[in-house]
Amino acid sequence: MGENTPTTTLVETAMAPDSRSDSLYLTHPTPEEKLATWSLNSVNWGSALSLPDYLQREEYLTTVPLARNGGLTHWILVDRTLPPNERPILASCETLRKPVLVSHNGVITEGITHGIGSVFSQPKFRGKGYASRMLRELGPLLKEWQVDQNIPGMQTCPFSILYSDIGKKYYAKFGWVPFPSTHIAFPSAANSKPFTAKPLAYSDLEELCALDQQYVKRSLENTKDSKTHVALIPNHDTMQWHHLREDFVCCKIFGKAPTVKGAIAGESGSRVWAVWTRGFYGPLKPESGNTLHILRLVIEDETAIEANATKLKAILEIAQAEAKEWQLGHVELWNPTEVVKQMVKSTGLEHSEVEREGESIASLMWYGEGSGTSDDIEWVGNEKYGWC
Ligand SMILES: CC(C)(COP(=O)(O)OP(=O)(O)OC[C@H]1O[C@@H](n2cnc3c(N)ncnc32)[C@H](O)[C@@H]1OP(=O)(O)O)[C@@H](O)C(=O)NCCC(=O)NCCS
Structure with missing residues (x-):
């Protein structure tokens, strides 16, 4: 046992790096990595379907009008020193772009939001801070993601949203504030x-x-x-x-x-x-x-x-x-x-x-001035159509 211990520890460290490590970064999965992630998270979100049907649904949902042409983005937290398809996927999620309106004193601005969904870390990597690291990086990044001064309606992303199925506290730590649900x-x-x-x-x-x-x-x-x-x-x-x-x-x-x-x-x-x-x-x-x-x-x-x-x-x-x-x-x-x-x-x-x-808690991260809470922000039409 004594002789094997150091090797085992090394392998485990490589598999589960410190969530604060500089070598971790947020990037996009390869098709194989996407499939691997869906296979793992089918336990959480695929139970109405067989596994092949769930995988087919997720693939199909990348092709529908709202999602195609970059509307849907898949994100993974991985070690940048490891090659694609050989790097453990420490955490994953997706974002779906949707058009929004913001009004202040009757002045209306059009923009985009990103709805975050399928936040996931595989069971063996849970409790190590990976999803937290992913969300801490993703929050500010989404403020600029796909914002384009040359495209009307896409010149600003005033806020991002998600619907928490794990209560009101977890996502609030990173700045997604719970709204009436x-x-x-x-x-x-x-x-x-x-x-x-x-x-x-x-x-x-x-x-x-x-x-x-x-x-x-x-x-x-x-x-x-x-x-x-x-x-x-x-x-x-x-x-x-x-x-x-x-x-x-x-x-x-x-x-x-x-x-x-x-x-x-x-x-x-x-x-x-x-x-x-x-x-x-x-x-x-x-x-x-x-x-x-x-x-x-x-x-x-x-x-x-x-x-x-x-x-x-x-x-x-x-x-x-x-x-x-x-x-x-x-x-x-x-x-x-x-x-x-x-x-x-x-x-x-x-x-x-x-x-x-506990479930479907509408949560919003505000990128502008003010508290970003429902004291300052009225979420009009906070209905199911916004969910993703
Ligand atoms: C939720 C999830 C993404 C967290 O990933 P993780 O990498 O383990 O998260 P972190 O290590 O950064 O944070 C762990 C914290 O998650 C929180 N958490 C995890 N599952 C939770 C749950 N079901 N309810 C409330 N909080 C939960 C805990 O507060 C835990 O805190 P602790 O460290 O004090 O125990 C992961 O547990 C998962 O994939 N769960 C199944 C899918 C899911 O429910 N996703 C969320 C959909 S909104």
């Missing part, structure tokens, strides 16, 4: 009577997203307080990213893709609509937490609360029936405003209000 949950329910709202298909979404974009911009222009208001733009590419992901998973699980992507009620100018997606986190069992997520709720005229409640009820009834049909436990509506909460109460539908403490 609540939802209203509705049970799935079988359809007992004809629907009064109209289901939304793929072909309806482009036009509605374009309108929604205008509404968000207008609402940011009209902000009256001294806070900075920020919003991810609920554009078509963003919704489509969720839908293509959903379609891929449903085709693997059910052999078909769902065609009902939301529902709409009312006449033009006073419509209410919801766009949704189905999220599968494990086998078709209640404990998997499979959920129909409302990505975005749009109310064209907020003044008509009672009429809007009737429209919302009609929309939610379709959502509940879709949840039932696709074996999802419930419907979730993230961060409802006070107006929406009041509307939901008026629907008379069974529901519960949830304040999340």
Whole structure:
């Protein structure tokens, strides 16, 4: 034993370097390293699918409109002295670029944000500070990542975001501050009577997203307080990213893709609509937490609360029936405003209000002046569509 000890120690040191070492750096994986990372993290995020299907989904999601042409970036923390494909991957994550609006005193700036996802360190490397090292480097780096003064809409990255599944403290240490993370949950329910709202298909979404974009911009222009208001733009590419992901998973699980992507009620100018997606986190069992997520709720005229409640009820009834049909436990509506909460109460539908403490904590790192907390920043439309 005595003779072997020094060799073993050397090998282990080479495999698990000090997380503060100068030789560690953040870079991008080779295709083989990407595959190796997905294989490892499939334990955490792939349990609704077989391993080959999960690997295929991740590859596919690099090709969809929001992700392609550099929209999606994969990051790894490795030792710079070791060659690609022979270096241990100490930590990994990905970032997805999305367009944003920022408004201060009614002056609007367009920019980009990067949503960080799939933060991961393989079990044998955990607790050694690698994910911390990666995140400490990534936070400031994203402020400049893909920012280009020559491309309109990409001249600034005012903040980056992530949705923490490990509580409110870990990412806050590095500067991603927790923001309100609540939802209203509705049970799935079988359809007992004809629907009064109209289901939304793929072909309806482009036009509605374009309108929604205008509404968000207008609402940011009209902000009256001294806070900075920020919003991810609920554009078509963003919704489509969720839908293509959903379609891929449903085709693997059910052999078909769902065609009902939301529902709409009312006449033009006073419509209410919801766009949704189905999220599968494990086998078709209640404990998997499979959920129909409302990505975005749009109310064209907020003044008509009672009429809007009737429209919302009609929309939610379709959502509940879709949840039932696709074996999802419930419907979730993230961060409802006070107006929406009041509307939901008026629907008379069974529901519960949830304040999340551990999962999907919307978190934001602000690159500008001020505290960067919700005291100074209002995250408008902090709904599921922003999640990645
Ligand atoms: C979370 C994860 C990336 C941390 O990687 P790591 O390299 O071990 O992280 P670090 O060594 O830098 O930091 C360790 C800290 O992580 C925190 N942490 C890890 N898992 C956690 C969890 N499930 N809940 C809360 N905190 C957690 C602990 O606070 C730990 O602190 P300690 O050192 O006081 O024990 C890693 O545990 C992992 O890959 N987990 C599975 C995937 C996952 O849940 N990713 C996060 C998605 S939001």
